[in-house]
Amino acid sequence: MxxxxxxxxxxxxxxxxxxxxxxxxxxxxxxxxxxxxxxxxxxxxxxxxxxxxxxxxxxxxxxxxxxxxxxxxxxxxxxxxxxxxxxxxxxxxxxxxxxxxNDAETALYGGVGGNEGVILISGTGSICFGRNSEGETKRAGGWGHIIGDEGSGYYIGINAINRIAKGYDGIEEKTIMTDLILEHLNLENPQGLIQFVYRSGAGKSEIASLARLVDEAYKQGDTIAEEILLRAAFELFLTAKAVIDYLKLNRKECSLAVNGSVIEKNECVSNEFKRLMNKNYPHIKVINMKNDAAWGAVLMGMNN
Structure with a gap:
């Protein structure tokens, strides 16, 4: 067989x-x-x-x-x-x-259960990919954590580190994220973040993992954490908007599947993204993936 x-x-x-x-x-x-x-x-x-x-x-x-x-x-x-x-x-x-x-294309196959639609991925990194009924495709994002990856776990984590540093320097008010992230990293003070980021060998995955602590700070009422998460949702919306508009899906009934720890599990990011989508693209239904990207790869393989 x-x-x-x-x-x-x-x-x-x-x-x-x-x-x-x-x-x-x-x-x-x-x-x-x-x-x-x-x-x-x-x-x-x-x-x-x-x-x-x-x-x-x-x-x-x-x-x-x-x-x-x-x-x-x-x-x-x-x-x-x-x-x-x-x-x-x-x-x-x-x-x-x-x-x-690209992993976005296999995710699209698995996510929407067909050829037409959009997939938005926001985990460690971020990318959006779509295809219309004419077979045209469009990608936005996916430039990597140094150039882009807006709205991703890395984006949230590195922005949290930036805001902790600003609070420590007195440029802006301090944030609950300081204590949460320093305790998580076993650091005595914010200056230890220099060692963590530049010398410890920490990569984008380690920085992206801090996103859950930003979410925890938000749930404790931290306004700076909320600002970071709302901005992340807006960046994801802009990425999806570029794909939707290019493929002329803005007036069609279709699905946008979401995948990744940030867009799926972060309540603030998820709710704000869905609010922006519903306000601007009421005909597009935001759904969780019907199948995962690995099964999407199986479907692509069967079609080939």
Whole structure:
């Protein structure tokens, strides 16, 4: 029997789903981060090789039984990047058909359950991707944490650090976030944030993880935390707006699926984003993903 593997390569973890040719889920599995820009080619190849080998062993099939492998991951938008990812996959020992695309496209397939619609992702990073009934596509965001990723967990975390520093310097009032984040990081004072950000080896995932503490401060009535979260929601709305307007979906009945820890679990960000969408695009329904991005990769693989 022929099988399809769908992979959602995230910045924090990689999700894999194995299905048979009839679209029946056989196995789900997980691995480490999959972004070639932040983790490097060697790490990603080793991680994927181990993940594939573990999946094949658990399902008692061989590489030759896999008809197509579809992977959606950040950092593969350019042809050169896709070639690197294909070389990585070939390096795992897999020689069958490969479909390589951005993780936003596989998320769209899984999220809206069809070709037309929009997917907004806000977790460690942020990106929006959409497709209309004519097959046109549009992406906004996804520039990475140094250039962009507005409205993401990293955006919230780094803005929190910035506002803590301003409060410490007396530029603006102090924030509840100071005590919450310093305790979480086991730091004695805000100056320790310099070590954390610049010298400790902390990456975007570690800074993004501070977003939940910003949410906690907001729930305790911190106005600066609220300001950061409302701005994050507005940035996500602007990103979605660029996609919706370009694809002329603003007057159509369609779905915008949301995915990621920030847009799904942060109540302030989620509610404000939905309010802005309902006010400006009442015909577009904001929904949770119907299926995850790894299953979206399976669907793409089946279509290819």
């Amino acid at each position: 022929n099988y399809i593997i769908g992979i959602d390569g995230g910045g924090t973890k990689t999700a894999l789903k194995l299905a048979d040719s009839d679209g029946k889920l056989i196995l789900s599995n997980e691995g480490g981060p999959c972004n070639i820009n932040s983790m490097g080619k060697e790490y990603v190849q080793k991680m994927l090789k181990e993940l594939l080998e573990d999946t094949l062993n658990k399902s008692e099939i061989t590489m030759e039984d896999i008809r197509v492998l579809c992977i959606g991951t950040a950092g593969v938008d350019r042809p050169d990047d896709k070639k690197i990812m294909e070389d990585i996959i070939r390096g795992t020992g897999y020689n069958g058909k490969v479909v390589i695309t």
